[in-house]
Each structure stands twice: as C-alpha cells, then as structure tokens.
Amino acid sequence: MPTIKDVALRAGVSRSTVSRVMNNQPYVDEEKRKAVKQAMKELGYLPNSSAQRLRGTETRTIAVLVSRIVNPFFSAIVDAMDEVAAEQSYRLILCNTRGSANQELHFLQLLRTKQVDGLILASLVNDWETIAPYTDYGPIVICNEYPRQSDGVPVVTIDQSKAMYEATVHLLKKGYKQIAYCNPITKTESDAVISPLAQDRYLGFCQAMEEAGMHMYGECLFLGHSLEDGRNIFKQMVCLANRPDAILTGSDEVAAGIIAEAKAAGWKIPDDLAIVGFDNQPHATLIEPELTTIHQPVQEMGRAAMERMLALLRKESPPPLATYLEAPLLARKST
Template sequence: MPTIKDVAKYAGLSRTTVSRVINDQPYVSDEKRQCVLKAMEELGYVPNSSARRLRSQKTETLAVLLPRITNPFFSHLIEAMEIKASQWGYQVIICQTHESEQKEQDYLELLRTKQVDGVIMTAVHNDWEVIESYRECGPIVVCNENIEEAQVPFIYVNQEEAAYDATMHLIQQGCKNISFLSGDDDSNVSAYRRSGFLKALQESSLPFLPNASYANAIDVNSGREIFRELRRLNHPIDGVFTGSDEVAAGMIYEAIKEGVRVPEDMSIIGFDNQSISMLMSPSITTVEQPVQDMGEKCVEVLIDQIEHKHRSVREDHVFEHELKVRNSTFQEIALVNS
C-alpha cells in the first residue's frame, strides 16, 4: 500500500507539501497541488481519514436524537438529514431516546467526549437547564420544537397554528363534540397543539371535553384502543384531532369494524401527511409538515456552526404547514349544506 512518502517521491516534492495538499491547506501553488493529486491517483494512494480527523479535531459525524425511528415522521426526517450531511462529507448516527431523560443525557455526552461534532435534537425531554450545560461542548440545533428560553437555532412548524387550523376545519364541517389526542403530553409540541386546539374551541363557543382527551397516542394500536374508549362515553364524539396519521388510521380501522361511518358519524384528522394517510379508505385529512426541507435546514445550520466555529445563538427557522383535506372529514356534506 503506497504511503505519503511514496507520493512525495513520485511527485518529486517534500512530504510537507504533500501533507498540505491532502489536508487542503494554503501556501501550495496550483502546479504543485495538481502534481500531488496526479501522483496520488496514479499510485492509488488513499489518505487516512481517521488521521485527518484527529489532526483537525473533527469527527465529521453528527448525532441526531429522536424518540423512536419507527415513527414515519422521524424516519423521513432522518433520511433527509443523512442525505444532506453526506453531501457535506459528514455521517449521521441515530440515537433513539425512547422519551427517556437519562438516555437523552447519555447521548449528549457524545458531544462532551468529542465523539461527534454537533447534535440535532428532534425532541427535548429534559428541562432546558440540563441541555444548556452541553452547549459549551459543541453546537446544538433543535428541530420540531420551540423552547422560548433556549438560545440555539430552532427549525419547526408553528404547531399551535397547525392545530388551530385542523380543529377549525373540523368545526367548519359541523363537529360539536371534539376529542383531542396527543403523543407525549409533557412535550412542547403537545402543549402548543393543545393551545391551538383550545383556541379554536373557545372562538367557536364549543366545550373542551376532558374525558375525551388522551395522551400517549402514538401508533395504530393507540388509535384502535382510544376509539373503543370514545365509543363508551355518554355523549357521542363527532370529531377527533389525533396529532398522528398512524393514530388516525387505527381509529378508522376500528370504526369500520364497528360499523361507524367516517366521516358521516365521526370526522377524523391526522398529522404529518404520511403515506398511510392516502392509502386508507377513507383517505385521511391531515396536516403536512415540510419534513425534507426541515431536515436539510437542520444539517445546513449545524454544519455552518461546526465549520465556522461560532457559538450557537437564537435563530428561528419557521416552516409553513398545509392542511390536506381528504375523505375522513365532512367536506362534501359541508359543501352541499352551504
């Protein structure tokens, strides 16, 4: 296997000059640079990437913390991040927290021990005071959350507005008794969505139904189970904000089993515009987030901080959501009645 000494001899230059070319350092003429590159190609010399990283004190690795990879929203987000990172010469490691505060801290230690150059957090489970202590160790970018007191870049959709628009759509289709479903009830995302949901109810003089509000609704099975519980309530629920296309799909599946018509008897809205929302029958009305654009922006912002070695400051990159109206809501009936 050829060495840097072999390249220097073949090119007729010093090892110092060859090293500068390999590490893309200045003070090398174009003529010498081309000479070294030609020698490397003809000898089949491949630089030792581990050694280069050690010299530059960079790992060229990003850590992405997420609750669970099985959620299609996060898997699509990760895919966008990985593709974008590879274009910049970085690799991505996936760190599933399973919503554990301790696991989140364990993965943040990768930043303190210099095993990664930066961290993207797609959810935050610890108090921000805990996260703040890691900022001295390297750059942190937060995606899909908005924590007002934090001084780092944030990439997100306005969850309060998105939930408000979805709930108003249910109300405009004639829904009077609306159920609210959320994932992690302690998360900022759930809090903002609840705020938007309540705002829509208050503006429409509709009651909030505590016994029809559920947390930890995260997948198809959650949707099926909650649907059965809603059916046992004394008053009929005619609208559901699920916060997840998986949950909405589970509810629709169970509704069909029990002979409940969607949307005639119950209107259901999902979130994220996952593939399952278009495959269900009826298709699911849902809130779309620009997942790819958000993922790419996270990587761009993080690598910019790594490459230019500047400290994180508060930046808000807010992306627009879009309500995708499909057959799981009362749209056709409303149009006829209007």
C-alpha cells in the first residue's frame, strides 16, 4: 500500500507538503500541488481521512462481499450473517462485486479507510496476494470460497472434494456410466476463473470415477454457474456423439437450466438424463422432477462466519482457522 512518503518521493516534495495538499491548506506552490495530486493518482493513494475521524471509535458495521446477490445462495448466507450481527447490535453493508476484481478492491477500501470494523468475503475474485495487505487494516473472515493460503485468516466452508465425491458415487451406484461434469466458475471482466473451490470439487469427481475404473471424456466437461449456462450446456450435450446419461453440476441454477431445456426437447428426467445439483436452494424441491442435490448448510455457514468475525472484533481467543461444515447429498427424483 502506498504511503505519504511514497507520494512525496514520487512528487519530489516533502511529506509536510503532501499533508498540506491533502488538507487543502493555502501557501502551497501550484506546481507542487499538481505534482502531489498526480503522484497520488499514479500510486493509487487514498487519503485515510475516515481513519483520522474514527481513530479509536467503532463503526459497528461489517461489510460482506458477494459476487451475485441475485443468486439465492448469497442472499440466504447474508441473511444468516445479518441475524447474528443484529443480535450484537452490528449492521451489515452488502457489497455486490459482480465478479469484478476492481470492484472487489474498491470495497476492500472500506476496511482500509475504517468505514467498517471488519469484512467478510463470501466470494473471491483477486488472488490472495492482492487481498492479504488489507488484513493490516482490520479483521477479515473468508466464507464459502477460499484461497489456497489465507495467512491465518479464518475460513468457513464445506469439504468440497468430499461432497462431490459422494455425489459421483451416488450416480455410479445407480448404474450411470457416461457421466458429464460442470465446473462452477467465477466470471471476471475478461475471463472465467476456476477457483480453488471448483478445483477441489473436480478432484472429488475424478477420484470417484478413477476408483470405479470409469473414463472421463473431455467433451463431457463443461463450465457454468447460471440458469442460462445450464440451458446452453444441454444444447451442447445433445450434439455429442456419445451423449452423457448423467451430469453433475456446480449449482442448482445450472441444473434447473438443464432440466428446463431437456424437458422442452422431450427428454425424460432421469430416464434419458440424470441430474445432480449443488446448494439445495429453495427451488430444488419445486422443480419437476425434484432435484437431487448437495445440501450446502447456508444458514450455519453464514452464522459461523459472522460469529468468527465478532470474536475477532471482541479480541477473544482466536477462532478456528478452518471450519468445514457437513454437506450431505439429498437424493431425489432427478437421479
């Protein structure tokens, strides 16, 4: 993070001059004022005026970053966090990054400028090396998605690999042999990113397939996270020479899209295609047929993440660095 000293060096002035420019004080040469402002812009320096105002004072506010609040998973997890926060007279600021790395960094500035006391990351776009410096400005808790290394920051999630392994075994025991797989993705401004969470789920799938002596075909591997992605995945599957007889998806939204498109094409679920979702969102039991899915303990996850944040703010004994909640498979009529 750039400092006043960095700005002074870039502008070729003293730190006191930088301070006077930041505080709009008179008697500063106009050329020096322009040089300081230009240096601040080039370095991305943000005057920490909020921190100066709030030094020693709590805001009793916690920021929660999600990628897509329209996803029922995120709305449910935020609701659970808010319930715990409200019990302790804290309030939440909901920050919808929309998968934007720049937007994520913009919201992280809330912690740096002391506009919030702590920050919970329910989604991740930037790599941890970019995010880690913000831990100097206040507590961070990671919930749901996670980096490979988190430098002592508490993480609350599920055992992604185990969950997908058990879902794959379920299909294999049902007698399905040509199993397709859809990996969840994080969409950024310019690309689709396979997160550690998605990588671990895929490892669970591969382990179960290998143990059963089953082959995995590259043409049966897909990427997606939305209802529309599910529709498009089905359209791709029907064009394959060896059509899958089952598919594991990264979300109930993808699964719902596949089911809708399959039924429109006259396919019967699960006779023509078995489908497994992920999350156990409310609509999973409203789909016809009811969706087999992995139950994400969303309420427990949200509450646990907020409890760890509050423990950090109260400076209690350090919360567990990693908490893995159970995520059982719920077998229904789509398999």
